[in-house]
Amino acid sequence: MNKNIKVPMAALVRLTTYLRCLNEMKQSNVQTISSSDIEDATGINAAQFRKDLSYFGEFGKPGVGYNIDELHDTIARILKVDEERPVILIGAGNLGSALLGYSGLPENNFRIVGVFDNDRHKIGYKLWDNEIYDISTIKARNAKIGAKIAILTVPVKSAQDVVDDLIESGISLILNFAPVPIHVSKDIMVRNVCFIQELTILSYHLKS
């Protein structure tokens, strides 16, 4: 398998979809699947799935299909989520707390290694098992932690300021839950979680 292929964004999104789907399938007793099972589960057509995989080598056996565990591990390797990644969480509010308690993070090799907030009433207290640190200490702390990925669950009004601090602290990848556009230089990557889009898609299908 050639791990150095640069995967285009659209293919990357599809690969994460396959991985998610395989994660779910691993919990069942099924061991082998076909590309049309993938189509049923993801909505991405079987030919596209086979084409996406073909860039990385030969997988599956004709007439037999794909071994779920093998396919999962291969895609995890392609996506580089076969090793644990340290992540810091900024914002110890309701959403931050919900994310911190979410088992999907460790199950997918993401480990929250630091929680930061600017609220004096929260700093020093624990959120789940994590001490809440003062955001003003992030640069010194992340020099030790070495996280590159941050999850941002702060209010709209502080989002941009926090991002500037994060970048100074060595963070280059940001998952933004704040419903506001964030401006960063080209070497920093931001992905926005926007469930309003999903609600809009649902609402569009409302029968009148």
Add this chain to the structure above:
Amino acid sequence: MNKNIKVPMAALVRLTTYLRCLNEMKQSNVQTISSSDIEDATGINAAQFRKDLSYFGEFGKPGVGYNIDELHDTIARILKVDEERPVILIGAGNLGSALLGYSGLPENNFRIVGVFDNDRHKIGYKLWDNEIYDISTIKARNAKIGAKIAILTVPVKSAQDVVDDLIESGISLILNFAPVPIHVSKDIMVRNVCFIQELTILSYHLKS
């Protein structure tokens, strides 16, 4: 404008992206934008944007561009989010609480009109301004409320049971935050919010 065109899912996702982007632009002082501004803001190429709009009529003026407010309202109409939609929330935990307090919902014409949980320690108490109702009363309550859309923020183990109750109560569109696949019949639509996918895409771009 022909409102009865059936928009394919991929175009629908793009339209919600344009709308999100226009929502943000409305907050600035800019009044007119070009299709290449849209490309810069969304990553969707300008030709695709013009093609997506062309299905619905003629918009924008050559050499002048699009009026942001007009374009916003047009896409909101196409997506049918120009009117308020009642939504119920199932699960009064951390995530449910975070969503209930999220200003993006009313700003996008989604109004949470009922909050339900099965926890005796929560039922009857208030979450923000909303009384938490017993989930076992949902059928009777939604007969009055008439919501078709539900947001699901319950633990994995209760997700499927809750969905079955929701469908019996007249819900046909479900936004699922529980990290578990949900099985529904073809006339029910489920969209899953999966931020692990976004984290995976970020993590892939980690420079080693």
